[in-house]
Amino acid sequence: MRMTKVLTVLICMLLTITATLAQDKGEQLYVAVTKNNTEAAAKLLKEGANPNFVKESGWMKSNVLITAVNTQNVDVVTMLLDHKADVHWKDGFKTSAIMYAAHSGRIDILKLLLEHGANIHDSDGEGNTVWTAAKESKNGEMLAFVEAKLKEKKSLRAA
Numbered sequence: 491m492r493m494t495k496v497l498t499v500l501i502c503m504l505l506t507i508t509a510t511l512a513q514d515k516g517e518q519l520y521v522a523v524t525k526n527n528t529e530a531a532a533k534l535l536k537e538g539a540n541p542n543f544v545k546e547s548g549w550m551k552s553n554v555l556i557t558a559v560n561t562q563n564v565d566v567v568t569m570l571l572d573h574k575a576d577v578h579w580k581d582g583f584k585t586s587a588i589m590y591a592a593h594s595g596r597i598d599i600l601k602l603l604l605e606h607g608a609n610i611h612d613s614d615g616e617g618n619t620v621w622t623a624a625k626e627s628k629n630g631e632m633l634a635f636v637e638a639k640l641k642e643k644k645s646l647r648a649a
Contacts, residue, residue, distance in 0.1 A: 515534055515537060515538065515539040515540070516539055516540045516543030516554075517543070517545075518530070518534055518539065519531060519534045519535065519539040519540070519541075519543055519554055520543055520545045520554050520557065522534060523554045523557045523558050523561065523563070523566055524557055524561065526561050526563050526566075528563065528565050528566055528569075531558075531566050531569060531570075532569055535569055535570070535573050541554060541555070541570045541573040541574060541575040542554070542555075542574075542575055542576050542579065544579075545557075549582055550581070550582040551581055551582045552581045552582070553575075553576070553579050553581070554570060554575065555567065555570050555571075555575040555576070555577070555579065555587050556579070556581055556585075556586075556587050556590055558570055559587045559590045559591050559594065559596075559599055559603075560590055560594070562594055562596055562599065564596070564598055564599055564602070567599055567602055567603075568602060571602060571603075571606045577603050577606050577607050577608040578607075578608070578609065578612075580614070583614060584614040584615055584616070585614050585618070586608070586609075586612050587603055587608065588600060588603045588604070588608040588609065588610070588612050588620055589612055589613075589614065589618065589619070589620055589623045590623070591603055592620045592621075592623035592624040592627060592632060592636060593623040593624070593626055593627050594627065595624075595627035595628075595629035595631075595632045596632075597629075597631060597632055597635055600632070600635070600636075604639070610636065610639045610640060611640070620636055620640075621633075621636050621637070621640060624636040624637075
């Protein structure tokens, strides 16, 4: 009986340590992305860091993909997408990566997100959409691109 308790405690400790190490890699990835450290992000992803790691601070949540989009690091965005980052995940404001990309005016990042399944019709449920984010970017090329994609999707639905 005593040996069983000792083994149970050891197994619990091992599981806790393993979970902590995995969490640390996700946290390290988040920090690397916030600092635009492409090399560190690549290394951490190669070592198995979670490309869908979520950083929480009170009610606010953000993941590494949205953070990479907001830092406008196309190389990190590409790496995260290649490691199956969730393009549909929404932060504490119910805003997705594609909406942030549209707002930033970075068409290259928006195109990458679309290629990986992001929704051009995405919204936050409060009236903000990819189109309104593109309009706020004051980037005419971005707005024209988003409008063309929206028309393209509309004509595909009508067919």
